[in-house]
Amino acid sequence: MKGNALWPAAALLALGLVGAAWTLGAHAMGVANSRATITVTGSAKKTIRADLAVWRGSFNAQSPRIEDAYAELESSARRVRAYLVGKGFADSALVFSQVQTQTQFRRSREGMELSGGAPEGYRLVQTVEVRSRDVERLERLARESTELIRQGVRFESYPPEYLVTTLADLKVEMLAAATRDAKARASEMARNAGSKVGRLRSARMGVFQITGKNLNEDYSYGGAFNTSSKEKTASITLRVEYQMR
Numbered sequence: 001m002k003g004n005a006l007w008p009a010a011a012l013l014a015l016g017l018v019g020a021a022w023t024l025g026a027h028a029m030g031v032a033n034s035r036a037t038i039t040v041t042g043s044a045k046k047t048i049r050a051d052l053a054v055w056r057g058s059f060n061a062q063s064p065r066i067e068d069a070y071a072e073l074e075s076s077a078r079r080v081r082a083y084l085v086g087k088g089f090a091d092s093a094l095v096f097s098q099v100q101t102q103t104q105f106r107r108s109r110e111g112m113e114l115s116g117g118a119p120e121g122y123r124l125v126q127t128v129e130v131r132s133r134d135v136e137r138l139e140r141l142a143r144e145s146t147e148l149i150r151q152g153v154r155f156e157s158y159p160p161e162y163l164v165t166t167l168a169d170l171k172v173e174m175l176a177a178a179t180r181d182a183k184a185r186a187s188e189m190a191r192n193a194g195s196k197v198g199r200l201r202s203a204r205m206g207v208f209q210i211t212g213k214n215l216n217e218d219y220s221y222g223g224a225f226n227t228s229s230k231e232k233t234a235s236i237t238l239r240v241e242y243q244m245r
Contacts, residue, residue, distance in 0.1 A: 164234075
C-alpha cells in the first residue's frame with residue numbers, strides 16, 4: 001500500500017520535470033531565434049551629369065631682362081582678359097594667379113643648368129581660371145582658346161574639370177536606394193530559408209564614388225571622384241544586418 005501511495009507523486013514529479021524541460025527548451029529556442037541574424041550588402045548606381053566645369057589656361061613671357069618679361073606678360077594678360085570677356089564670360093568670373101618667376105641660367109653641352117654664373121634670362125608664367133555652370137560653353141572655350149596664339153600670346157589650354165555640386169543630396173538618395181536593395185536581398189534569402197526578416201540591427205556605408213560613365217576605372221578603397229568626364233556613374237554600397245524572425 002505504501003508503494004502504491006508513492007506512485008502518483010512520482011508520476012506527477014516526472015510530468016513536472018518533462019514540462020519544465022519543454023519550457024526551458026522552448027525558451028532556449030526563442031532566445032536562439034532572437035539572436036539569429038542575416039547580413040547582406042546592398043548597392044545602388046546612378047548615371048549623373050556634371051553641372052559645373054572648371055577650365056584653366058596659362059601664358060608666359062620670356063626675356064633676358066625681367067622688366068621686359070613682365071611688361072610682355074602684362075600685355076598678354078590684357079589680351080587674355082579681353083578674349084574671355086568677348087566670349088561672354090564676366091570679368092568678375094576670371095581668376096588670374098600670381099606671377100611665377102623662373103630664372104634661367106646658361107646650360108652645359110649635356111643640358112645641365114649652370115647656376116653659378118649670372119642669369120641668362122627670365123621666364124614669367126601666369127594662369128587664368130574660369131568656372132561656369134554652362135558646361136558646354138566652357139568646353140568650347142577649352143578647345144578654342146588657343147586662338148590667342150595668333151594674337152601673339154604664348155598660351156596653353158588645359159582640359160576642363162567636370163564637377164557635380166549636389167553630391168550631398170545624391171549620397172542621401174543613393175543610400176535610400178541601397179537600403180531598399182539590401183532589404184530585398186535579405187527578404188529573398190530569408191524566404192528561401194523559411195524565415196522572415198525582422199528589425200534592422202545595424203548598417204554601415206561602404207564606398208561612395210564617382211567614376212566616368214562607360215570607363216573601366218579602378219575602384220578605390222577611399223572612393224574615386226572622376227573629374228575628367230561630363231557623364232559619370234555614381235555608386236554606393238551598404239552593409240546591413242537584420243534580425244530574423
